[in-house]
Amino acid sequence: MKIKADTGVCVGAGMCALTVPEVFDQSEDDGTVVVLDHDPPASREAAVRRAVQLCPSGALSIEE
Amino acid sequence: MTEAIPGLTYTTARERPFDPPDELTRVREETPIHRMIYADDHEGWLVTGYALARAVLAHPSFSTRPELLHPPIQNRLIKMKEFKTPPGFFIRMDPPEHTRFRKLLTGQFTVRRMKQLEPRIEQITNDRLDAMESQGGPVDLVQAFAMPIPSLVICELLGVPYDDRERFQRDSAVMLSLRSTPEQAKAAMDDLLGYLRDLVRRKRAEPSDDLLGGLVAGGELDEEELAGVGLLLLVAGHETTANMLGLGTFALLTNPEQLAAVRDDPAVVEGAVEELLRYLTIIHIGPIRTALEDVDLDGHLIKAGEAVTIAAAVVNRDPERFGEAETLDVSRPVHGHLTFGHGVHQCLGQQLARAEMRIAYPALLRRFPGLRLAVPAEDVPMRSDMAIYGVHRLPVTW
Numbered sequence: 107m108k109i110k111a112d113t114g115v116c117v118g119a120g121m122c123a124l125t126v127p128e129v130f131d132q133s134e135d136d137g138t139v140v141v142l143d144h145d146p147p148a149s150r151e152a153a154v155r156r157a158v159q160l161c162p163s164g165a166l167s168i169e170e
Numbered sequence: 171m172t173e174a175i176p177g178l179t180y181t182t183a184r185e186r187p188f189d190p191p192d193e194l195t196r197v198r199e200e201t202p203i204h205r206m207i208y209a210d211d212h213e214g215w216l217v218t219g220y221a222l223a224r225a226v227l228a229h230p231s232f233s234t235r236p237e238l239l240h241p242p243i244q245n246r247l248i249k250m251k252e253f254k255t256p257p258g259f260f261i262r263m264d265p266p267e268h269t270r271f272r273k274l275l276t277g278q279f280t281v282r283r284m285k286q287l288e289p290r291i292e293q294i295t296n297d298r299l300d301a302m303e304s305q306g307g308p309v310d311l312v313q314a315f316a317m318p319i320p321s322l323v324i325c326e327l328l329g330v331p332y333d334d335r336e337r338f339q340r341d342s343a344v345m346l347s348l349r350s351t352p353e354q355a356k357a358a359m360d361d362l363l364g365y366l367r368d369l370v371r372r373k374r375a376e377p378s379d380d381l382l383g384g385l386v387a388g389g390e391l392d393e394e395e396l397a398g399v400g401l402l403l404l405v406a407g408h409e410t411t412a413n414m415l416g417l418g419t420f421a422l423l424t425n426p427e428q429l430a431a432v433r434d435d436p437a438v439v440e441g442a443v444e445e446l447l448r449y450l451t452i453i454h455i456g457p458i459r460t461a462l463e464d465v466d467l468d469g470h471l472i473k474a475g476e477a478v479t480i481a482a483a484v485v486n487r488d489p490e491r492f493g494e495a496e497t498l499d500v501s502r503p504v505h506g507h508l509t510f511g512h513g514v515h516q517c518l519g520q521q522l523a524r525a526e527m528r529i530a531y532p533a534l535l536r537r538f539p540g541l542r543l544a545v546p547a548e549d550v551p552m553r554s555d556m557a558i559y560g561v562h563r564l565p566v567t568w
Contacts, residue, residue, distance in 0.1 A: 118276025
């Protein structure tokens with residue numbers, strides 16, 4: 107899986123950083139998503155999918 | 171579509187303190203969306219199903235602008251379109267105006283920033299527990315604990331003097347009361363805006379290392395916008411978590427097994443906060459949106475100008491999404507509830523609220539293992555008459 111993040115769409119709610127802090131962080135500046143690991147291991151796949159689903163703004167997507 | 175309930179109107183009147191109104195639940199059992207008559211006789215919609223609620227909140231064609239709003243119930247708050255919404259009150263703006271304000275603030279409310287606040291929240295919580303202990307029971311938990319913790323935290327974060335709380339808590343209570351006349355509510359809002367304008371001027375003269383001070387120094391917003399942003403954050407920052415702490419404790423006190431789990435098992439606390447947010451859904455009116463253009467929602471045509479009210483408390487009990495949704499189960503894995511909303515307006519302060527609740531519930535229950543209601547449960551006065559649901563008072567002893 108490959109994670110795509112659109113910081114133009116992101117509203118900085120922090121659901122991704124809350125759900126998978128190993129993969130997502132937030133910018134100190136404007137709180138928008140920072141992807142720490144664009145290609146996370148399979149062990150985190152379920153959590154990453156949940157983070158994508160929880161994202162309120164639709165800023166996150168997964169390329170298979 | 172079928173008209174299961176002709177002439178359906180909205181209600182905040184509950185049969186039981188922790189469950190949404192039965193009438194709204196019955197709508198969800200029939201259909202996820204239904205026509206509804208608004209307080210101004212507008213014929214709009216009520217959404218009760220989880221999937222449709224999320225779809226509306228994420229859809230760019232649904233607006234929150236006050237001049238387009240129809241009130242689901244007759245009260246001042248929802249008649250905000252009759253007032254001039256203050257500049258900077260970005261919860262009532264659509265993108266891109268909304269984006270400008272939100273982006274200035276999101277960096278202040280990140281998961282990491284809130285983590286850094288935890289030691290201070292713990293200290294504030296312990297101070298309140300010490301005060302309760304030395305005072306001795308019975309006490310009103312709302313005044314002694316539920317209200318002061320989020321109030322102190324948001325004051326420190328924003329840079330609002332806590333000593334002024336009598337004024338802003340009173341104004342905020344009048345603004346949020348469904349019993350206030352439009353004149354009373356407007357006077358309260360104007361008073362609070364005047365207070366915040368003065369505060370902004372003081373921060374311009376004397377720079378301060380807090381959120382409002384930072385916004386003043388940043389120079390992106392003018393004085394009116396700064397006061398409007400301050401109004402939104404101050405009111406949202408203490409009325410919401412305060413009611414979750416009061417109502418959540420009430421719910422736990424009437425569910426002793428759930429209470430014991432939150433008190434005794436630190437691993438349960440994170441999920442328990444999400445479950446209490448879902449189960450209690452203190453947002454009992456809306457969110458409310460207006461269609462900017464015709465939108466097809468799962469086969470239902472929402473015409474431009476029509477209002478959609480999402481019954482969040484009923485949506486959060488949708489069994490298709492949450493299974494045994496009518497039961498409070500703090501040990502269940504729960505995520506995706508709509509208590510903080512969804513879409514671009516999803517609560518800015520939600521990570522702060524989570525931090526406060528994760529600290530405050532277990533700290534209270536561990537300090538007073540014998541905590542119990544000091545009045546019969548049916549005598550606890552409920553906030554059906556306020557824009558945010560909860561308890562007016564919670565007499566407890568230990």
